[in-house]
Amino acid sequence: MKMRGGGFFVKPLLEVKQLSKTYGGHHVVQNLNMQIYPGDIYGFLGPNGAGKTTTIRMILGLVRKSSGEILFAGQKMELLDDPFAQIGCLVESPGLYPNLTGRQNLVLFQKLRKQRDPGRIEELLEMVDLQAAADKKVKAYSLGMKQRLAIAIALLPNPRLLVLDEPTNGLDPAGIREMRSFLKKLAARGMTILISSHLLDEIEKVATRLCIIHEGKGVIEAPLEQLLEKHRDLKIVSPEPEAVYKFVTGWLKSRGHAAVTRLVDGHVLIESFPDDSAVLNSAAVQSGLSISELRVQSSRLEDMFLTITEGGDAHVGRVANGSL
Numbered sequence: 649m650k651m652r653g654g655g656f657f658v659k660p661l662l663e664v665k666q667l668s669k670t671y672g673g674h675h676v677v678q679n680l681n682m683q684i685y686p687g688d689i690y691g692f693l694g695p696n697g698a699g700k701t702t703t704i705r706m707i708l709g710l711v712r713k714s715s716g717e718i719l720f721a722g723q724k725m726e727l728l729d730d731p732f733a734q735i736g737c738l739v740e741s742p743g744l745y746p747n748l749t750g751r752q753n754l755v756l757f758q759k760l761r762k763q764r765d766p767g768r769i770e771e772l773l774e775m776v777d778l779q780a781a782a783d784k785k786v787k788a789y790s791l792g793m794k795q796r797l798a799i800a801i802a803l804l805p806n807p808r809l810l811v812l813d814e815p816t817n818g819l820d821p822a823g824i825r826e827m828r829s830f831l832k833k834l835a836a837r838g839m840t841i842l843i844s845s846h847l848l849d850e851i852e853k854v855a856t857r858l859c860i861i862h863e864g865k866g867v868i869e870a871p872l873e874q875l876l877e878k879h880r881d882l883k884i885v886s887p888e889p890e891a892v893y894k895f896v897t898g899w900l901k902s903r904g905h906a907a908v909t910r911l912v913d914g915h916v917l918i919e920s921f922p923d924d925s926a927v928l929n930s931a932a933v934q935s936g937l938s939i940s941e942l943r944v945q946s947s948r949l950e951d952m953f954l955t956i957t958e959g960g961d962a963h964v965g966r967v968a969n970g971s972l
């Protein structure tokens with residue numbers, strides 16, 4: 649549970665506890681924990697083969713878990729009456745009818761759910777930005793449009809959670825941008841979204857919370873803002889870098905910080921800067937130092953992820969201990 653602004657506790661909409669999957673003695677997912685809160689765009693990140701699809705399939709009940717628990721709104725997933733009414737998903741390439749239009753596809757899938765609600769279809773077409781193309785045959789759609797139509801179909805029963813497994817795979821940069829803005833729009837309307845990807849960059853731009861999985865194990869699970877905050881370096885450019893370096897080291901120490909400060913290419917870099925850069929700036933200027941630029945850089949999250957995806961196991965251990 650976590651505290652929200654007003655001081656009340658919010659329970660996760662989806663909670664994965666110590667989830668494991670073994671195939672023939674091989675641990676594909678091991679003791680994984682995830683907490684997805686209402687309104688989150690939850691980024692589930694990991695390199696190819698890390699265990700993302702297996703985890704998602706276990707969440708959806710498409711693959712039997714070896715052990716652990718999956719709770720949806722506090723209830724065991726296996727006890728839910730109609731999981732696909734609560735959780736919309738796009739897990740494989742969508743099974744659309746290419747010779748029907750987008751609207752006709754939606755009508756058909758609505759009928760399969762024994763429903764008839766033309767208003768809902770219009771609402772969904774608008775939500776996924778397909779109004780203008782609604783009467784075009786699906787075979788003329790771009791991959792991104794097909795993905796969005798498949799998402800509209802998944803949203804037909806008005807689920808509380810939308811699960812997307814690598815939805816941008818195969819999309820061109822414009823398609824990726826469209827998908828991103830579409831996900832933000834959905835989240836703004838109150839949808840909770842779980843999205844998997846092997847690209848940090850893609851997730852970093854939309855996610856509110858992040859889980860990184862590597863070789864089946866959860867390496868990190870936290871709000872994105874908290875991770876970025878933790879990995880924010882401060883770069884200080886000055887005509888007198890040695891003097892600034894000396895000042896900064898003393899200033900950090902006097903304020904009780906153990907941050908690492910380095911002189912790199914003629915500027916000063918403070919790793920995981922733990923304080924207020926404006927306060928540091930004014931203290932330096934008051935000490936008679938000249939500062940020409942102070943810039944916060946949050947590239948270490950990317951460094952960390954790249955190290956993980958490139959197989960830097962030592963680094964993974966460091967992340968797991970929360971000491972990044």
Ligand SMILES: Nc1ncnc2c1ncn2[C@@H]1O[C@H](COP(=O)(O)OP(=O)(O)OP(=O)(O)O)[C@@H](O)[C@H]1O
Pocket residue numbers: 671676694695696697698699700701702703846
């Ligand atoms: N049915 C299965 N039988 C045996 N091994 C499997 C099975 N399904 C998946 N695996 C193995 O589990 C590991 C994780 O696969 P998974 O597809 O979950 O990873 P992923 O993170 O989704 O990667 P990708 O993005 O490449 O799909 C891989 O080593 C894969 O070979």
